[in-house]
Amino acid sequence: MKKEFPKGEINVIRGRSLVIKGDDIDTDRIIPARFLKCVSFSALGEQVFADDRKELAGSHPFDLEQNKGANILVVNDNFGCGSSREHAPQALMRWGIRLIIGESFAEIFFGNCLALGIPCMTATKQEVSKLQNLVNQNPNQIWDFNLQDLSIYNQKESFKLNIEKGAYEMLYSGKWDATSQLLDAEERINNTVKNLPYLNNFT
Amino acid sequence: MSSGTLYDKVWNFHQVKELPGGSTQLFVGLHLIHEVTSPQAFSALNEKNLEVKFPNLTVATVDHIVPTLNQQRPFNDPLAEEMLSTLERNCKSHGIKFHGIGSNSQGVVHVMAPELGLTQPGMTVACGDSHTSTHGAFGAIAFGIGTSQVRDVLASQSLAMKKLKVRRIWIDGSLQKGVYTKDLILHIIRLLGVKGGVGFAYEFAGPAIERLSMEGRMTICNMAIEGGARCGYINPDETTFEYLKGREFSPKGQEWDKALNWWKSLVSDSEAKFDDEIQLDGSSIEPTVTWGITPGQGISIKEKIPNPEILPKNEQQIAKDACKYMNLEPDQPIEGTPIDVCFIGSCTNGRLSDLQEASKVVKGHRVATGIRAFVVPGSQKVAKEAKRKGIDKIFLTAGFEWREPGCSMCLAMNPDKLEGRQISASSSNRNFKGRQGSANGRTLLMSPAMVAAAAINGKVTDVRKLLQE
Numbered sequence: 001m002k003k004e005f006p007k008g009e010i011n012v013i014r015g016r017s018l019v020i021k022g023d024d025i026d027t028d029r030i031i032p033a034r035f036l037k038c039v040s041f042s043a044l045g046e047q048v049f050a051d052d053r054k055e056l057a058g059s060h061p062f063d064l065e066q067n068k069g070a071n072i073l074v075v076n077d078n079f080g081c082g083s084s085r086e087h088a089p090q091a092l093m094r095w096g097i098r099l100i101i102g103e104s105f106a107e108i109f110f111g112n113c114l115a116l117g118i119p120c121m122t123a124t125k126q127e128v129s130k131l132q133n134l135v136n137q138n139p140n141q142i143w144d145f146n147l148q149d150l151s152i153y154n155q156k157e158s159f160k161l162n163i164e165k166g167a168y169e170m171l172y173s174g175k176w177d178a179t180s181q182l183l184d185a186e187e188r189i190n191n192t193v194k195n196l197p198y199l200n201n202f203t
Numbered sequence: 204m205s206s207g208t209l210y211d212k213v214w215n216f217h218q219v220k221e222l223p224g225g226s227t228q229l230f231v232g233l234h235l236i237h238e239v240t241s242p243q244a245f246s247a248l249n250e251k252n253l254e255v256k257f258p259n260l261t262v263a264t265v266d267h268i269v270p271t272l273n274q275q276r277p278f279n280d281p282l283a284e285e286m287l288s289t290l291e292r293n294c295k296s297h298g299i300k301f302h303g304i305g306s307n308s309q310g311v312v313h314v315m316a317p318e319l320g321l322t323q324p325g326m327t328v329a330c331g332d333s334h335t336s337t338h339g340a341f342g343a344i345a346f347g348i349g350t351s352q353v354r355d356v357l358a359s360q361s362l363a364m365k366k367l368k369v370r371r372i373w374i375d376g377s378l379q380k381g382v383y384t385k386d387l388i389l390h391i392i393r394l395l396g397v398k399g400g401v402g403f404a405y406e407f408a409g410p411a412i413e414r415l416s417m418e419g420r421m422t423i424c425n426m427a428i429e430g431g432a433r434c435g436y437i438n439p440d441e442t443t444f445e446y447l448k449g450r451e452f453s454p455k456g457q458e459w460d461k462a463l464n465w466w467k468s469l470v471s472d473s474e475a476k477f478d479d480e481i482q483l484d485g486s487s488i489e490p491t492v493t494w495g496i497t498p499g500q501g502i503s504i505k506e507k508i509p510n511p512e513i514l515p516k517n518e519q520q521i522a523k524d525a526c527k528y529m530n531l532e533p534d535q536p537i538e539g540t541p542i543d544v545c546f547i548g549s550c551t552n553g554r555l556s557d558l559q560e561a562s563k564v565v566k567g568h569r570v571a572t573g574i575r576a577f578v579v580p581g582s583q584k585v586a587k588e589a590k591r592k593g594i595d596k597i598f599l600t601a602g603f604e605w606r607e608p609g610c611s612m613c614l615a616m617n618p619d620k621l622e623g624r625q626i627s628a629s630s631s632n633r634n635f636k637g638r639q640g641s642a643n644g645r646t647l648l649m650s651p652a653m654v655a656a657a658a659i660n661g662k663v664t665d666v667r668k669l670l671q672e
């Protein structure tokens with residue numbers, strides 16, 4: 001099933017989770033450089049973690065049968081460091097990821113995810129490792145994320161999450177999308193046009 | 204904070220509104236696109252079901268991936284062909300004017316747009332390419348943008364941007380014979396460093412700048428970005444107006460007179476405030492050549508390759524890396540360094556006057572044995588005009604190859620590449636490791652006339668010696 005891309009207010013996300021363990025996973029590992037010469041982002045979903053997956057020959061979390069259709073990714077520290085390429089969050093999103101939880105995120109990666117409507121939520125090292133264990137023990141578990149409560153939970157367990165205030169507000173109000181923010185100013189754009197001499201025969 | 208500068212005035216005209224977080228929504232008057240950074244932006248647009256808001260303010264050409272030997276379609280490289288046909292399709296379905304192969308107006312985006320009179324004073328110009336600063340030569344605010352900004356400009360003709368500070372670089376005197384604007388900008392980058400301009404727009408001014416032709420001015424603004432400045436600009440004057448008059452997209456008739464009035468009003472005020480000011484003497488600049496792996500690692504032709512040990516602390520490591528990568532010995536003169544390949548072209552130095560100056564050096568000589576030398580005009584118009592003046596013949600007779608227009612070996616996304624450890628004398632703008640298509644290939648940046656001199660002698664040469672003969 002093809003999932004819709006994020007749009008509007010991002011408040012609740014529901015689904016199964018998968019785990020990528022390790023600190024400092026950089027954008028080169030998320031999407032290797034040779035996939036950058038492409039005319040569209042659409043094939044990137046299949047290429048996410050390409051080199052790691054090849055090495056593990058089918059046993060990488062993104063290849064395991066039980067993880068098909070999962071939409072929540074749980075990672076460790078400094079996820080998404082390295083080159084600023086926009087292809088990395090694009091690749092994760094196109095594979096199906098809609099929410100990432102980790103100890104911390106590289107700043108540019110965080111911003112690029114936010115611009116796609118994917119929240120990157122943080123939790124303490126202990127909490128993350130506990131959550132990762134639970135997910136790995138029972139990959140079929142459905143989790144509920146609620147932005148307003150800053151939590152992810154199931155019937156038994158609940159985890160406290162965090163996100164900086166500015167990003168929280170953008171996600172909550174649905175104003176995370178740079179393009180639609182710019183388009184909001186339509187009237188003022190048209191006014192600017194009216195006042196530019198070179199677009200009005202220099203009158 | 205700057206005030207009363209051309210940058211401030213043009214900025215104010217294009218301000219749409221303040222955005223949360225301190226950026227400004229800025230209107231883009233001219234959006235240039237090409238085959239490499241636009242396709243993903245178009246597909247993002249389609250995914251969001253958005254239209255191109257002002258299709259008449261976006262103009263397209265193809266340059267980065269075009270082969271320069273045989274431009275027959277389909278191209279031999281299927282990926283290049285796919286990029287070009289994707290651009291054609293996108294332009295067609297969104298009603299964007301495309302200057303394609305065989306159109307007489309195709310060329311490197313920063314060469315063809317000014318030629319057509321598309322770039323004018325007082326505009327904001329954006330393009331998914333760092334060397335967009337070129338267009339600042341006309342008194343425009345011009346800057347490179349990334350793929351998601353290309354999408355934003357297509358959708359809204361605007362983008363989120365923070366205002367830059369303005370540094371005026373005042374050049375006194377005039378350039379000596381055999382010294383060109385390429386030498387001047389390499390000299391400036393050497394002095395201020397490759398990161399010296401981060402957060403700044405550069406205003407180039409002073410008697411030495413006023414004497415320059417538009418083509419010379421474009422070379423300087425083109426490389427502002429190599430000094431870290433996202434925009435570089437020059438106040439418009441009679442030279443600018445003379446260049447623009449009668450071009451295809453320039454204002455005509457009564458409009459021209461009104462345009463002149465507006466353009467003149469944009470020039471930085473005599474009491475304008477700059478965030479920083481620097482003054483240099485243009486007469487003392489010598490032909491300049493890079494020896495390293497950043498455009499800031501330049502020295503005059505008379506100097507020796509610096510010894511990393513005696514450089515400032517923060518430059519030592521990169522200088523050591525550079526010596527090792529370039530396989531050049533510290534304390535040896537740069538003059539006489541043997542080279543393998545000579546490339547004249549690019550958006551920095553692929554214009555008519557560049558080819559003309561280089562041809563003066565070449566005339567009556569032959570390319571040294573074992574050297575591969577080639578000329579790639581910056582655009583169809585440059586190629587045609589050069590042929591009309593017989594410039595192609597001068598190069599061909601001397602043993603140069605004469606190619607079709609494109610970016611070519613500036614970044615080697617087409618078949619023109621260095622091989623292995625080859626070292627080039629190149630009129631382009633970047634000497635990064637692997638830039639010219641071989642992972643360990645080497646690049647020496649210099650003026651086109653200096654490249655011509657290197658081709659004839661097979662080694663780095665002071666072009667003034669050949670001009671005297």
Ligand code: SF4
Nearest residue numbers: 334549550610613614
């Ligand atoms: S000539 Fe070089 S720098 Fe200029 S647009 Fe082409 S690739 Fe970029």
